[in-house]
Amino acid sequence: MIKPKLVDLVSHSDKRGFLSVLSPIQTAFPSEINRIYILHHSNPESERGGHAHPNLWQMIFCTSGTVTIEVATPNESYIYELSECEKALIIPPGYWRTLYNFTPKTVLVVLADREYEDTVYIRNFKDYANWFNTNARESLDNN
Numbered sequence: 001m002i003k004p005k006l007v008d009l010v011s012h013s014d015k016r017g018f019l020s021v022l023s024p025i026q027t028a029f030p031s032e033i034n035r036i037y038i039l040h041h042s043n044p045e046s047e048r049g050g051h052a053h054p055n056l057w058q059m060i061f062c063t064s065g066t067v068t069i070e071v072a073t074p075n076e077s078y079i080y081e082l083s084e085c086e087k088a089l090i091i092p093p094g095y096w097r098t099l100y101n102f103t104p105k106t107v108l109v110v111l112a113d114r115e116y117e118d119t120v121y122i123r124n125f126k127d128y129a130n131w132f133n134t135n136a137r138e139s140l141d142n143n
Ligand code: TYD
Pocket: 035, 037, 039, 047, 048, 049, 050, 116
């Protein structure tokens, strides 16, 4: 199992403002992009996520505000703080994720390599732990 990764965006600023770039995208995100969705008008008291994708790559950009993202397996957990256009978070297949500490202005742009398929989500942590123990643990040990 490949570890999650934060990658830096390169910012160019002048009197017109900032322009932030991640290129070439393939060095950071090894799959093709087939879907983009945007989380916006967030309720700061709410959490999102709370599920795992067995076979989906995602890359998350925070283009406004801030957010905290926990990326976990049953054995370990990584906490990332994303803020406006500084870094992108890449989440490989197989991790449980929870997004929280939204501000009202938080906007997240999420790139994914597969179409939306509700049926391949794992939405219960106990089911995820079972899935992890049978599918992902050996692959994680080997990386
Ligand atoms: P949900 O999975 O609950 O969002 P999150 O992962 O942020 O917790 O999705 C919310 C709704 O949006 C749900 O009705 C499914 C729908 N949806 C799509 O139609 N396409 C998508 O690509 C995504 C991510 C969600």
